Amino acid sequence: MKIRLVPALLILIVMAVTIRLGFWQRDRAHQKEALQAQITQYENASAQTVSAVPLALKDIEFHRVRAKGTFLPAQVVYLDNRPYNDQPGFYVVMPLKLDDGGYVLVNRGWLPRSIDDRTRIAPYLTPTGPVEVEGIARADATRAFELGAGGSAAHQKIRQNLAVASFATEAGLPLQPFVIQQTGFVSSTATALKDGLVRDWPAPATDVERNYGYMFQWWGMAVAALGFGLYAARRAATKERTQAAQSTPGSQGPVHGAKDA
Structure with a gap:
């Protein structure tokens, strides 16, 4: 063959x-x-303390962290298309000014979205004084699919996605290169505060x-x-054998002549 x-x-x-x-x-x-x-x-x-000292994302991602500071509600961003239990809603992402002068973004939790008016933000509470939050360091506040810039254009309160580095430039804040996915408050006074946000985070999917x-x-x-x-x-081999057999002399069988007279 x-x-x-x-x-x-x-x-x-x-x-x-x-x-x-x-x-x-x-x-x-x-x-x-x-x-x-x-x-x-x-x-x-144990939870690591976040301060103004820059931390590399690769060294802190997925670690438990704590941060003390004051929220900056004027620079809040609402990330759209973040469903919870099949209900549409936002993630409330807000800068936290740290006690030592640094800044870090905090994904404070989930907020339901109005079905009738996408721009209507449901009421929630933000502590006005110093707080200590605890959570998980993540690379971002999750990402949702969008075409082009979508709703992530700068200077919009409601966006589809939020890149930490871009927002740091936009807000003029020396942010840490990660987002704290808040799981709760540490101080007793803040713990008693019912801020109206849901912090039932899904486990990281691998x-x-x-x-x-x-x-x-x-x-x-x-x-x-x-x-x-x-x-x-x-x-192909079968075809070759068949062709070879047909081309061999006498392969068609004996040729019978006419009968003798």
Whole structure:
């Protein structure tokens, strides 16, 4: 059987690519499993204090943190399209001026949105004096899909997304490069304050199962490519044998002459 070079190379290329992609998805799943283990470890660790000293995002993300300061309600931003229990609403993101002069953004919680008027903000309370908040350091206040700039243009109270670095430039504040996802207040006076915000945060999603699913899909495609190649080779070999048999002299059987007179 002759092996046709071009089809064989195509099959091998497809198999190499799909096998490599399967291993890549497996590695991504392992990375996410390690991240999930770290997140669990951080949740059980002591809270770190946030001050004016700059902290690198990679060193603080997903850690429990505490921060003392005063909220700046004049620079609040409402992040739209953040549903909770299938109800539309906002995330209330507000700068906190730290006691030592630094600043950090705080995702204070969820607020329901008016069905009739998107711009109508439901009432909630903001402490006017010093508070101490506790929460989880996150890279941002979650991101929602948007086309282009969408509702994230600067100087709008209601936006779709909020980038920390861009908002720091816009507000003129030396913000820490992360957002505190507030879980509650630390001081007893602030704890008694019913601010009207919901802080039932979803657990960070790592989607490990999705990566394993993609891994098996890619490897399944590699097996399918191998099966197709073997099937095509078998058909080609059968066709070659048939043609060879037909072209062999005498393969059509004996030729009978006329009967003797």
